[in-house]
Amino acid sequence: MDYISTRGNAPALDFEAATLAGLASDGGLYVPSEWPRFSADEIAAMAGLPYAELAQRVMLPFVGDSLTPERLLELTTAAYGRFAHKAVTPLKQFDEQQWLLELFHGPTLAFKDVALQLLGLLFEEFLGRGGDPLTIVGATSGDTGSAAIDAVAGRAKVDIFMLHPNGRVSDVQRRQMTTVLAPNVHNIAIDGTFDDAQAMVKRMFGDPDVNQRFRLSAVNSINWARLMAQVVYYFAAGVQLGAPHRPVAFSVPTGNFGDVFAGYVASRMGLPVERLIVATNVNDILHRALTTGDYSAGTVTPTAAPSMDIQVSSNFERLLFDLGGRDGGALAAQMAGFEQTKAMQLTNAQRDGASALFSSGRADADDMSQAIRWAWESCGELIDPHTACGIHAARTSGLPREVPVVTLATAHPAKFRDAVERATGQRPALPARVGDLFQREERFTELEGDYAAVVDYVAAHAVPRG
Ligand SMILES: *Cc1c(COP(=O)(O)O)cnc(C)c1O
Numbered sequence: 001m002d003y004i005s006t007r008g009n010a011p012a013l014d015f016e017a018a019t020l021a022g023l024a025s026d027g028g029l030y031v032p033s034e035w036p037r038f039s040a041d042e043i044a045a046m047a048g049l050p051y052a053e054l055a056q057r058v059m060l061p062f063v064g065d066s067l068t069p070e071r072l073l074e075l076t077t078a079a080y081g082r083f084a085h086k087a088v089t090p091l092k093q094f095d096e097q098q099w100l101l102e103l104f105h106g107p108t109l110a111f112k113d114v115a116l117q118l119l120g121l122l123f124e125e126f127l128g129r130g131g132d133p134l135t136i137v138g139a140t141s142g143d144t145g146s147a148a149i150d151a152v153a154g155r156a157k158v159d160i161f162m163l164h165p166n167g168r169v170s171d172v173q174r175r176q177m178t179t180v181l182a183p184n185v186h187n188i189a190i191d192g193t194f195d196d197a198q199a200m201v202k203r204m205f206g207d208p209d210v211n212q213r214f215r216l217s218a219v220n221s222i223n224w225a226r227l228m229a230q231v232v233y234y235f236a237a238g239v240q241l242g243a244p245h246r247p248v249a250f251s252v253p254t255g256n257f258g259d260v261f262a263g264y265v266a267s268r269m270g271l272p273v274e275r276l277i278v279a280t281n282v283n284d285i286l287h288r289a290l291t292t293g294d295y296s297a298g299t300v301t302p303t304a305a306p307s308m309d310i311q312v313s314s315n316f317e318r319l320l321f322d323l324g325g326r327d328g329g330a331l332a333a334q335m336a337g338f339e340q341t342k343a344m345q346l347t348n349a350q351r352d353g354a355s356a357l358f359s360s361g362r363a364d365a366d367d368m369s370q371a372i373r374w375a376w377e378s379c380g381e382l383i384d385p386h387t388a389c390g391i392h393a394a395r396t397s398g399l400p401r402e403v404p405v406v407t408l409a410t411a412h413p414a415k416f417r418d419a420v421e422r423a424t425g426q427r428p429a430l431p432a433r434v435g436d437l438f439q440r441e442e443r444f445t446e447l448e449g450d451y452a453a454v455v456d457y458v459a460a461h462a463v464p465r466g
Contacts, residue, residue: 113150221261
């Protein structure tokens with residue numbers, strides 16, 4: 001399987017090279033050159049498989065010659081063996097229509113672990129075959145950082161530099177990053193928002209000086225391997241609820257459009273998906289783009305769901321590429337316009353293609369608290385504020401009652417204890433697997449939101465090429 005850039009001006013790579021590169025050299029994102037497709041019989045045969053085996057089956061067409069089927073199964077078995085639930089992503093029923101897919105049973109309590117535990121092992125596997133050491137640079141609104149750090153801490157030939165917006169992540173999120181004291185882990189708190197941090201990371205990837213000295217890689221959901229790993233749980237939930245015979249809808253708490261894009265991929269691969277509901281908080285650029293075709297970034301409003309406090313959703317580019325006839329030149333021009341003006345109009349093809357499968361819902365602070373209360377009072381479940389946006393969008397989607405609606409539970413409620421307690425009066429307990437998080441020593445560096453200062457810091461601490 002070859003991977004091509006959404007902007008049409010970077011070399012095609014195999015799975016191994018695309019995984020290690022992260023971003024394409026023309027500023028675009030890698031996508032598979034075609035979508036593999038499962039037959040109805042193949043999907044029916046997925047029912048009842050252990051998660052690690054299902055993961056191997058769904059991902060095998062994407063890895064090509066980069067891994068043997070046996071090695072891939074070893075890696076999925078190791079990655080998902082670290083989860084605290086035997087089903088890895090268990091499905092829970094809320095009422096006759098609403099279901100919850102719990103994606104937070106990994107080591108750092110958010111769905112990011114599902115992809116990053118595997119990505120850490122893929123990096124180790126591919127770096128073990130030779131080549132320069134890797135310098136991972138990432139920006140996090142909280143959960144990617146902790147999951148990525150857990151996945152690569154102490155591994156050979158990798159340094160990780162993780163930028164988070166100072167004071168804008170929850171205390172649990174911060175401590176999950178800053179209490180990892182492995183020497184290859186470098187936490188940087190910068191003044192500014194997540195979007196500021198992400199813009200600096202993107203700039204570093206385009207900086208010839210930095211790229212000459214260091215072999216940069218990405219763990220944000222711009223890395224294709226992450227999205228690939230997330231496709232698996234759509235199949236897991238779908239077959240449990242009757243796929244290939246019964247279509248299912250998914251409501252996905254969305255920030256960078258990675259998780260919901262994985263749902264789109266599942267649908268392209270043959271899973272019958274009735275609808276993908278893009279759930280946002282008041283930072284609703286995607287809700288506006290999908291309802292009016294106007295993709296224009298406003299300013300970020302901090303909410304109780306900080307991992308969705310995003311105005312620019314990187315992975316939306318992958319959807320626009322696919323829906324726009326995979327024309328890299330045209331998309332490069334569209335994205336260049338957006339980068340200049342922070343606004344763009346979707347083309348008719350993009351709008352029509354999107355509305356065939358996607359709808360959207362937006363939750364304000366009241367909607368979020370009400371959804372948390374509903375889950376607690378009617379169903380006896382504590383849910384986190386991100387998941388609450390999904391539940392709100394799912395319950396207001398207007399889908400016919402015979403379509404099951406699965407909301408992706410993207411974080412454990414204990415990761416956002418204050419908001420859950422405000423809504424319900426219940427303070428969710430931290431699961432035993434995070435242990436003595438609040439007793440551990442923290443280590444991080446504070447930097448101003450200044451590009452040169454961040455580059456200097458990385459250069460002083462990373463292992464250069466050759
Ligand atoms: C990252 C994250 C999201 C948003 O996921 P995207 O793939 O960026 O759309 C939602 N909820 C939680 C808890 C997250 O950590």
